[in-house]
Amino acid sequence: MSTTIDPVAGAARAGGDPTGAFGIDWALIRRQIGGILRLEISKNLIGGRALILYVLAFAPVLLVSLWVVVPIDKGLGGPASGAAIFANIFPFYVRVSVYLSALLLFMSLYRAEILERSLHYYLLTPIRREVLTAGKYLSALIAMSLTFALSTALLFVLFCAPWGVGELMGYLFRGPGMGNLLAYVGIVILGCAGYGAVFLLAGQFFRNPLVPGLVLWVWELINFLLPPLLKKISVVHYLRSLYPIPVVEGPFAIIADPTPAWLSIPGLLVFTSLVLIAAGWRARRIEITYGGE
Amino acid sequence: MNEHAIATRPGVAATTQQIARADETVVFDNVSKFYGEVLGVNRINLTLTSGIIGLVGPNGSGKTTLMNLMTGLLRPTEGTIRVLGIGTDEPTRLFRLIGYCTQWDSFPRGVTGYELIYGLLRVHGYPHARSDELAWEALERVKLVDAAHRKVAGYSKGMRQRVRLAQALAHKPRVLVLDEPLNGLDPMARAEIIGVFQGWAAEGYHVIISSHILHEVDMIADQVILLSGGYVVAEGEIGGVRTDIEEHPIQVLIRCDKAPILASKLFEHDHVVEVTMHDDRDGLLVRTKDANRFYLALNELVLAHDIEMETITVADADVRAVYQYLIGTEGEATR
Amino acid sequence: MAVYEHSYSRYPGPFTPAWSRFLVLPRFAFKDVFKSRLLVFFYALSVLVPVFYGLAIYALNNLEVLDSLGNAGDELGRMLKVDETFFSVFLLVQSGFAFWLTVFIGPGLISRDLANNGLPLYLSRPISRAEYVLGKLAVLLLLLSGITWVAGLLLFLLQSSMAGWEWLAANLHVAAAIVVTSTLWILVLSLLALALSAWLRWKVVAGLLFVMIFFVGDLFALLVNMLFRTEWGHVFNFDQLIQIVAASMLGIRPPDGPPVWGCVLALLLFLGFCLLLLHRKIRAYQVVS
Ligand SMILES: Nc1ncnc2c1ncn2[C@@H]1O[C@H](COP(=O)(O)OP(=O)(O)OP(=O)(O)O)[C@@H](O)[C@H]1O
Numbered sequence: 001m002s003t004t005i006d007p008v009a010g011a012a013r014a015g016g017d018p019t020g021a022f023g024i025d026w027a028l029i030r031r032q033i034g035g036i037l038r039l040e041i042s043k044n045l046i047g048g049r050a051l052i053l054y055v056l057a058f059a060p061v062l063l064v065s066l067w068v069v070v071p072i073d074k075g076l077g078g079p080a081s082g083a084a085i086f087a088n089i090f091p092f093y094v095r096v097s098v099y100l101s102a103l104l105l106f107m108s109l110y111r112a113e114i115l116e117r118s119l120h121y122y123l124l125t126p127i128r129r130e131v132l133t134a135g136k137y138l139s140a141l142i143a144m145s146l147t148f149a150l151s152t153a154l155l156f157v158l159f160c161a162p163w164g165v166g167e168l169m170g171y172l173f174r175g176p177g178m179g180n181l182l183a184y185v186g187i188v189i190l191g192c193a194g195y196g197a198v199f200l201l202a203g204q205f206f207r208n209p210l211v212p213g214l215v216l217w218v219w220e221l222i223n224f225l226l227p228p229l230l231k232k233i234s235v236v237h238y239l240r241s242l243y244p245i246p247v248v249e250g251p252f253a254i255i256a257d258p259t260p261a262w263l264s265i266p267g268l269l270v271f272t273s274l275v276l277i278a279a280g281w282r283a284r285r286i287e288i289t290y291g292g293e
Numbered sequence: 294m295n296e297h298a299i300a301t302r303p304g305v306a307a308t309t310q311q312i313a314r315a316d317e318t319v320v321f322d323n324v325s326k327f328y329g330e331v332l333g334v335n336r337i338n339l340t341l342t343s344g345i346i347g348l349v350g351p352n353g354s355g356k357t358t359l360m361n362l363m364t365g366l367l368r369p370t371e372g373t374i375r376v377l378g379i380g381t382d383e384p385t386r387l388f389r390l391i392g393y394c395t396q397w398d399s400f401p402r403g404v405t406g407y408e409l410i411y412g413l414l415r416v417h418g419y420p421h422a423r424s425d426e427l428a429w430e431a432l433e434r435v436k437l438v439d440a441a442h443r444k445v446a447g448y449s450k451g452m453r454q455r456v457r458l459a460q461a462l463a464h465k466p467r468v469l470v471l472d473e474p475l476n477g478l479d480p481m482a483r484a485e486i487i488g489v490f491q492g493w494a495a496e497g498y499h500v501i502i503s504s505h506i507l508h509e510v511d512m513i514a515d516q517v518i519l520l521s522g523g524y525v526v527a528e529g530e531i532g533g534v535r536t537d538i539e540e541h542p543i544q545v546l547i548r549c550d551k552a553p554i555l556a557s558k559l560f561e562h563d564h565v566v567e568v569t570m571h572d573d574r575d576g577l578l579v580r581t582k583d584a585n586r587f588y589l590a591l592n593e594l595v596l597a598h599d600i601e602m603e604t605i606t607v608a609d610a611d612v613r614a615v616y617q618y619l620i621g622t623e624g625e626a627t628r
Numbered sequence: 629m630a631v632y633e634h635s636y637s638r639y640p641g642p643f644t645p646a647w648s649r650f651l652v653l654p655r656f657a658f659k660d661v662f663k664s665r666l667l668v669f670f671y672a673l674s675v676l677v678p679v680f681y682g683l684a685i686y687a688l689n690n691l692e693v694l695d696s697l698g699n700a701g702d703e704l705g706r707m708l709k710v711d712e713t714f715f716s717v718f719l720l721v722q723s724g725f726a727f728w729l730t731v732f733i734g735p736g737l738i739s740r741d742l743a744n745n746g747l748p749l750y751l752s753r754p755i756s757r758a759e760y761v762l763g764k765l766a767v768l769l770l771l772l773s774g775i776t777w778v779a780g781l782l783l784f785l786l787q788s789s790m791a792g793w794e795w796l797a798a799n800l801h802v803a804a805a806i807v808v809t810s811t812l813w814i815l816v817l818s819l820l821a822l823a824l825s826a827w828l829r830w831k832v833v834a835g836l837l838f839v840m841i842f843f844v845g846d847l848f849a850l851l852v853n854m855l856f857r858t859e860w861g862h863v864f865n866f867d868q869l870i871q872i873v874a875a876s877m878l879g880i881r882p883p884d885g886p887p888v889w890g891c892v893l894a895l896l897l898f899l900g901f902c903l904l905l906l907h908r909k910i911r912a913y914q915v916v917s
């Protein structure tokens with residue numbers, strides 16, 4: 001049988017790593033995903049696409065740094081009041097910066113390569129399309145999580161900073177500060193994961209990201225009006241219940257029974273996985289025609 | 294290590310001898326591909342054995358489509374393809390055996406030649422040291438070592454062609470699919486690359502090459518497949534294809550002055566089967582059994598009777614026309 | 629000898645004047661643009677709206693028409709007057725149309741040439757880089773002018789012809805406001821669209837970014853204003869800047885924001901930045917390091 005001519009899988013076996021569960025060579029898949037990350041992460045962190053990502057992530061950071069430096073009255077509330085301002089801006093930050101970055105990055109994963117006519121290089125390697133999809137998703141997720149975790153942490157610290165280093169340290173390490181900061185970083189990463197999966201899938205169905213981008217944005221915007229079952233098919237729903245500092249909501253905001261964290265985190269992860277599985281399945285149908293794009 | 298024994302070619306050659314025939318061929322079984330309404334290829338039934346196989350046809354005849362189908366970049370609208378017994382929807386097995394140099398002159402953004410080859414080998418699953426070794430070996434083969442660390446976007450056309458060849462060769466596949474691989478290569482590189490193909494073919498590999506230039510393929514291919522309009526119009530050993538075609542009558546359309554004289558003189562030759570005058574008496578349609586002798590005779594007649602020619606075209610829309618088109622540019626050299 | 633060699637000769641006829649050659653670009657672009665039925669519909673809509681304004685002007689100037697509407701007509705006549713506010717609303721609506729038209733048309737203008745390696749083809753003809761940009765710009769400027777200041781001036785003239793010379797003399801500043809603000813706005817739109825189109829190979833991303841710059845700009849402006857307790861944040865909010873300029877020229881109450889000179893300066897700086905982007909990118913070749 002021709003399986004004898006399978007140098008890489010053979011090497012894996014020779015290395016004492018037998019084919020694992022479900023007859024799948026997990027060691028090979030791990031190496032292949034590693035190979036994709038090598039190529040893709042830098043693509044997401046360097047170049048034009050990355051520039052937009054950085055502007056969206058760090059323009060607010062620059063602005064707030066300026067705010068810290070400029071001598072205007074910031075009230076006497078101390079770091080806690082700064083954190084409260086942050087908490088109220090955070091939903092917009094997620095809805096605009098995180099959302100748009102995810103739209104751009106994850107929709108480009110396949111689309112941009114079709115446009116640049118370079119997708120076939122991947123499709124000519126002995127990799128399952130599902131693994132390719134997972135690898136690409138991971139690469140964008142890592143790039144985006146790094147960027148936004150940093151941006152969120154900086155924003156939080158900067159908002160708490162104007163009252164002096166001592167106050168800041170006290171709030172962060174002897175108060176609730178660090179816990180809140182980590183919670184926000186976690187929320188942002190979860191947001192990247194959720195939106196990313198959705199846009200990866202959307203990128204396989206739509207040529208123009210404006211359309212699904214706008215539709216989903218409206219969907220998430222009116223999420224609080226939806227019946228409970230539909231609510232669960234959205235990213236915002238899970239994120240909202242995780243905010244550590246309560247947000248001053250508009251007059252229409254009705255937060256009916258917020259989902260507890262132990263439910264909403266797995267909920268989001270399950271939601272993301274389902275969407276990803278759909279995307280991987282869909283990737284098997286990709287054909288290279290490179291026409292009419 | 295197992296990997297080495299198999300990945301180096303002598304090792305594989307040894308293994309191949311024990312493999313059954315069915316796993317030795319590329320089989321197209323009634324394959325059709327439509328791009329929406331547009332026909333790509335239609336009802337292809339082919340069995341490709343090892344050696345160099347030339348896929349020849351004019352622009353838009355379906356060469357690239359056939360190759361994309363064979364490598365799973367396209368899925369057939371109908372029919373099945375098996376490459377050495379493996380379906381084209383099994384990438385994990387297929388692409389250990391197959392290497393494809395596509396016609397698209399495009400690359401991922403910002404990579405150098407080495408990075409492209411090395412990076413893709415990592416995606417294959419090779420560990421670092423092995424990928425590095427294979428990448429340099431491939432670059433060596435296409436004589437691109439000096440430019441390996443320059444950005445591909447800054448390469449010349451021939452260099453880009455070579456880096457794509459290297460990408461196809463790097464993992465030492467048993468089936469090489471090459472879409473117009475000699476495009477843009479200088480004569481030295483051409484000869485060298487052809488030498489590489491021939492070496493591989495001699496060792497029992499499949500090398501499938503597409504080209505518009507029959508002459509070029511003629512020199513290296515063991516077998517040619519003529520494609521036209523999405524159909525396979527002739528197939529077999531090059532000599533066979535030629536005699537096959539030459540035995541069929543060919544229709545030639547001639548526009549000239551003194552058409553009646555030409556007609557009467559042409560009729561004296563035994564290879565001319567039929568001559569029809571046009572109504573305006575400025576042209577004629579000739580059917581002949583032997584194109585070569587016909588053209589010789591035509592030359593003599595034109596000189597002898599001082600005939601002013603306007604056009605000479607092959608009037609068939611089938612095999613012979615394709616063949617005439619293909620040898621048209623290099624007609625002398627193919628004899 | 630080949631047939632074509634017998635018949636080949638240099639073109640002996642006259643040439644079009646050199647200055648008009650860039651117009652070849654819009655000619656072909658228009659053909660492309662109006663292939664899309666959606667765009668034709670949308671453009672028709674943006675032309676229809678000024679027609680309704682025209683009808684309103686006619687009605688408001690003709691008491692009989694108002695009378696025929698009875699009581700409602702009286703109300704309408706009192707509420708609606710053809711004055712500065714009337715034209716400011718007109719400008720606001722038409723700038724909205726201009727914005728969405730640009731979203732549809734602008735991003736594809738240069739990016740398609742770039743994606744298909746078309747730039748060397750253009751620049752190897754007797755056409756300079758500036759003329760190329762001018763040609764692409766003309767596509768947008770011509771289309772957008774029609775629905776903004778041209779339509780505005782026509783309405784202005786209609787009103788003048790009905791209300792008489794005194795009205796015209798007293799309202800010249802309105803005409804000036806129509807021309808100046810419309811021009812500023814369509815320049816901002818089309819230069820930004822072209823710059824994005826030149827820098828992003830992918831048309832749809834250029835479109836997305838175009839929309840993003842306006843919407844995210846608004847939010848960023850709010851954030852700046854909130855943090856720094858200022859109105860200068862609005863320099864990131866282009867439609868607001870234009871509205872301030874328009875309001876001050878019309879002599880009506882402007883929305884919050886920096887003073888007029890600040891608005892104009894911000895807009896001009898932005899236009900310059902777009903031109904710089906175009907200058908950097910429109911090249912017949914690229915050097916790869
Ligand atoms: N992406 C596509 N969309 C629609 N039609 C296509 C597409 N790709 C190829 N075709 C059509 O399929 C037919 C075969 O094309 P193909 O590219 O296989 O020809 P080819 O023999 O490779 O030509 P060439 O010698 O120019 O490379 C042509 O009629 C072509 O127009």
Ligand SMILES: [Mg+2]
Pocket residue numbers: 356357358396472
């Ligand atoms: Mg081809």
